[in-house]
Amino acid sequence: NMRTGDAWPEQKRRDKALETMEVYAPIAHRLGISNIKEELEDRSLHYLDPVGYETIRDLLNKHGDEFLHTVCHTIAKHLAENGIQKATIRHRVKSIYGIYRKMYMQNKDFEEIYDIYAVRIILENVSECYNALGLIHDMYHPLPNRFKDYISTPKPNGYQSLHTTVIGREAIPFEVQIRTWDMDRMAEYGIAAHWKYKAGITNGSSDKLDERLAWVRQLLESQRSSADATDLLSDIKSDLLPEEVFAFTPRGDVINLPAGATAIDFAYAIHSAVGNRMVGAKVNNRIVPIDHKVQTGEIIEIITGPENRGPSRDWLNIVKTSEAKNKIRNWFKKERREENIQEGREALERELRRNLMSMTDEQHETFMEALARRNHCNSVDEMYAAIGYGGLQISRMLPKLKEEYTKLKATEVKPVTVDIKRMHSTDGVVVEGIDNCPIKFAKCCSPLPGDEIIGFVTRGFGVSIHKKDCANVRESMRQGENADRWVNAYWADDAKENYKATLDLLCMDRANLLSDVALALGDMRVPIYSLTARSAEQGRARMSVTVGITNTEHLNSVVARLKKVKDVVSVNRN
Template sequence: MVRLSKNLKFMNDEKIFPIPKIKSKDFSKEKKDFSNWLKKINKKYPKKVNTPLLKDAFSLSLFAHRDQKRENGDNYISHPLAVAKIMTEEVYVDNETVCAALLHDVLEDTKITRSQINSYFGEPTSMLVNNVTKMTNIINESSTLREENLKKIFLLTFSDPRTLMIKISDRIHNLSTLDGIKEPKRIERIVRESSNFYSPLSSRFGLNNLKQSLDDQIFKILNQEEYDETYKTIKNIAPRKKRALSVVSKKIQNKIKKDFPKCEFKIKNRKKSIHSIWRKKIEQNLNFEEIRDIYAIRIIAKTKNDCYKILGSVHSQYEPLQGFFHDYIAAPKNNGYRSIHTVITTKIMPFIEVQIRTTEMNEICEWGEAAHWIYKKDAMNPSIEKNLNKMQKARVNFKFGIKKDETKGFVDELKNNFFQERIFVYTPKGDKISLPKNSTALDFAFAVHSELGSKTKKIKINGKIEKLHKKLKIGDEVEIIKNSKTSIKPNWIFKTITSQAKREIKNHLKKINKTMIEKSGKMKLNEIIKEKGLYHLHLTNRDNLKDSKIFNDLLIQDKNDLFYKIGVEAIDPEELLEKLLSEKHEKIKKGKIPTRKKDPTLNEKRFIFKKIKYKKISICEKTRPIPGDNIIGILKNQNLIIQRKLNQKLTEHIKVKWNKKEKYIYQSEIILTLLNRKGSLFEVLQTLKKLNINILNSVTEVKPIKPEVGYVKCMIEVENLSVLNNVLKNLRKAECVIEARRSVS
C-alpha cells in the first residue's frame, strides 16, 4: 500500500504546497538508484548540481507515477530516472533540463498540471516538459499526418534543442527495454523512427553523445550478430589498449604539471562507440587492430591559451604524426566545432589521438546547438552568439503556416538539405572534408575553396583521373588539377548537388553570353515567316506574345525567350506558326480584339515643388521613378518631366519631392536573369502572384547570354520603392533566379 504525507490538496490546487512524499518500500530500489546517481553527478560535476531541486523533481515524478508500471513490469519511475542518467552521462546540461527529464512524462500520463510544475521549478522547466509532451503527442497521431508531424517536431526542436535532448534520451531508454513490448509492428515503428528521423536529427543539431548511444541501440536491435561480434572483439583488445593508454595519459599529465604548474586541466580517455567502430571497419575495409581511434586521450583545459600550452607540452614529449594535426580552435568547422586534434606515436602504441579543448568547447561538442541554450544566461562569446543567431534565423525561415499543401515541400526540403546523409573524403594532405552523400568531385572542389572550384581543370580520385561529375565515396582521396584562369562551364550546374557549388556557378553564369543562339532562332523564324508570306499577320508581335494561349502554354513571355527556344530546337518554328495561324483565324471569327490598358493621368497633387508655369506633367519613361526615389523635374517645351535623380550632371532642374499623402500605383521595369529550364518562368510568375503583384506587358530586349541562361524584362505595378525592393528580394530567393534587379534606364 502506498502511503502519502498529510497534504493531499496538491493535486487540486495550483498553489505551492509541499510535494507529497512516497513512503512505500515498493520504491526502495529506485530511491537508492536516485541517491547513488545524485552522489555520482555531484562528484563528477561539482558546483553545478542543485541537489534540493533535483530531489523535489524526483519526488514529484515518483508521486505522479506511483501507480504506474512499465510494460516489462518495472516501476514507471525507473524510466524518467534512466532518461536523466543518460543525459548526464558525459556532460551535465543544466538543472532546468535535468528536472524536465525527470518530469518529462507527468503531463502526458498523470494529473499533474503545467502550472504546478511551473510553481515549483519555473517556466523554463515547465516549457521543456510541455514541449516534450507535445512532441510525444505529435508522434502518436495518425500516420496519415506523418509528413505534417515531421514539420511540427522540427519547429519544436528549433524553439529549444534541449527538448530534443530529452526526447532522444527517452528514445534510447525505450529502445533498451523493447523486450517488454509484445506487438512486432510497434517495435518496428519505434526502430524505424529512431533510425530514419531521430538519429539524423540529433546529428544535425550536434548532439553527438546522444547520437552515438542511440545508434548503438539501433545497431544492437537491427544487427544483433554484428553487434555481439564487435562488442566481443573490442572487449578482448580493450584491456591491452586501456593499459597502454593509461600509461601514456599519466606521463602526459605529469609532463603538463611539470611544464605549467598553474595550468588547470582534466585528462580522460575516450572510447569510440560500438556502432562507429563497426561502421569504420566496414566502410574502410579495416580489421579492428587497424582502427587507431578506438581509444583516444581527451584533455579539458580551462582557457584557450592553456590548450596551446598543453599542445606544446604533448609535442615536446611525444613525436606528432605528420598530416594529422588540425587546429579547429583557430579555424572552427562550419558546424561550430572547436578543438585541437593531434596524433602522437609512442613505443607502446603506434598511434594515439589526442584532443585538446576547453570545458565550454567540450560541452558544445557533446551537446551541439543545445549547449548554446545552456550558456545563454551568461555573457556569451562571439562564436556562441553567432551560432545562436544562425539558429534563430533558421527557425524563422522554417516557421511558415502549417498547411497540408505545403507539407510535402517542407519534408522534401528536410530530406534534401537537413537529413541528407554525409560522407567524409580527404585532400592529398589528409584534411577531412564533409559532403552530402552523392556529392560529386566538383562539389568537393568548391567545398575546399570557391576559387579552387572555379579553376578546376581535372580531378584525380585515389590517384586516377576521373570525370568531374564522378560521385564520391567515403574515404576517397581527391586531388584538384586547376587552370590558371576561371574555367566554369554552364553545364556544371547540373554536375553538382551542394548549394555552395551551385551558388558559385550561378554567379559566374551572370557573365555568360548567348546572343548567337537568339540570333540563330530569330533567323530561322523570320525565314519561315517570309517563305510562307505571314508577315502581315504579326503572329509573333508583342501583343500576340502576351495574349496568345499557345505562347502562355509554352511559358514564353518575350521574343528573347521565343528566339532562344527556337535556336536550341526546343520549339519547332513551322509547327508553332501553324498553331498561331489557327488561333488567329479563331479570334477573327469570334471578333475578339485585344485592348490595351491606358496609363492613369498625372496631376500636380502627387508632387511638391515651387510654382512654375507648365502645360503638362509626366513621368520619365526611361527612369520611371516611384515614391521613395530621389526625383527632380526637367522643364522641356513647357512640359514638366519627373525623373529619377541618378548620377547625371544637370545644369538646370527643378527640386521636386513626393507628396507622401497621395497614394497611387506606378509602373516599374525589372530585369531577371534565369536558369533556362522548364518551369523557370512559371516559378517567377508564381512568386509575383503570391506577392499580389500585377504584371503588365513583357518587354523584349536582346541580352548577351548562353544556352543555360535567359534574360527577361517585365513591367510590374508597385506602390513605392519599399514594395519594389521586397519584390526583388523574394524573386532572388527563387531557385531559378540568378539575378533580379531594377532597370536603370
C-alpha cells in the first residue's frame, strides 16, 4: 500500500504514513522482519518530512560505498589466512529513517553516526563468529563502548548477531555484524523464517515458532476481549516501545520488557502463577517496592505468597504491559465472580448518583438490561462482573449510560410526576420520597424558583436545598462519600411568593449612589431586607443588598435594572 502512496491526496499520504510509522513498522520490528520494517519507515518518512528525507539521501549519495568493497575484500583475505574459509561477506548502508532518527532525535551530525556503513560476515557456527570478532579487532581499531553481543542475549524479536564498530586508516568508522546463516535468516525474515519449518523435521523448530508467535497470539486475544479499539492501539503502543530493558531471573534466564515496566510486569512475564502469588521483589538481593521500574542488567527475584493469594486491583494502574493487565483481569474474571458483580454494581450505582440519575425499581431493571445489551453482555450480572474486573470501564460507558437514561425519561408519564410533587410539597419544594420534612435553603448558593435544585439529607436538621451547579454539590459528588444522602428535589406549583436573594454590587464611589440603588429597587416594588455599603480601593465602593425575589426570571430583571444605575460596574448573585 505504501509503495503506491504517490497517487493519494497529500492529507491521506500523511495520515497513512503516520499510521504506518506508529503501528505497522513497529509490528514488523517486533516480528523481526527488518527489510519490511526499514522500507515502511523510509516510505513513511518520505511523506512526513520530505525535506529531511531528501537531505539525508543527498548525503548518502555524496559518501560513496567504494571503500566498503575494499574493506570486504581485505576482511575476506584475512579470515581465509586464519582458517575461516567459508565466510560470506556483504555490505549495506543504514536506512534513511535510521539516520534521520539519530540526526534529528538525538541531535547528531551525519559524521557522528558510526553505523551508517556496515559489513556483514556470515559464518557456519557460533564459535567461528567469536573467532572472527577477534580477527576483526586485530585488523581495525575498535571504538570503545560500541560492542554488542546479541548472540548470548538476543533482542526481544529474536535477533542475534555480534556488533562492533571499528575504524581503519581511511578514518571512516563502520559497523561489523557477525552471525551464522540461521541468525541471518532470522534477521531478514523474523518469525517468517521458521514458517517453512513448521511441519518440519524436529519438534524444536515448531516450539521455536510457537514461542515467537506468542506475542501475536496474545495481541489477538487482547483484541477479542476488548470492547474498544482504543484499548488495542494502546496495548500495541505500550508493547512496542522502541527501548527495551533486559533483566535476569536468579537462574540466569533473560526476561525482556518495554522500558518503564515494573517488578509486577517481570513476575507476570515469568508466569501468570508467579504474578498472581507475588508479595514482594528483590533486586540484586535488596528488597524493593513492587512498583520498582526494571533496569537492564538487574537480577530480580520475585517473592511469592500462598497459592490462594491473588493480585490487587490497584496493580492494573501500576503495570505497563498488556500481558500483565490481561492476566490480572483474567484472574479476577475467573476467581472472584461474586466479588466482581458486587464491585461492578456499586461502581455503576455511584456513577448514577453522581450524574443525578434516579428511577423506580421497574425502570432500573429495564435500564440495566438495555445497558447490558449495548455493551455486548449476555446479562446484567455479566456486565457488573466485567466492570468489576476491569473489562468494561465506566468512563467509556458514560455516553451509552446517558443515552439510555434519556430514552427512559422520554417514556415517563409526566402527569404522575406532577401529582407526586403536589403530594410531597413542603415550603414550595418537593423532596422525592420524603413527605412533609423540614426544608432549609443553603446559604452557599441561595437557590430560587427556576434554579435546578437538589436536596441533602442533614443529620437532625431536615433537608438542605442546593442549586445543582453549586460548587459544594459538585465536590461532594466527586468524592462520593455522602452520595446516598443526596436526593432529587423540585420546585412545587405552590412555591411561596418571596425568597431572599443577596446581590453584590461593585460601583464607582460617588455621592447619592446608595439612594439611586434604593430608588431603582423601589421603582420595581422589590422589598429590601438589608442594604450595606463600604468604600473599596481605587475609588470604588462595594454594596450588598438582600431583596425579596419570586423566581429566577424576576431576579434577572432586577439585576438588569441595577446594572443600568449610573456608576454600577457589576452585579453578581451571592
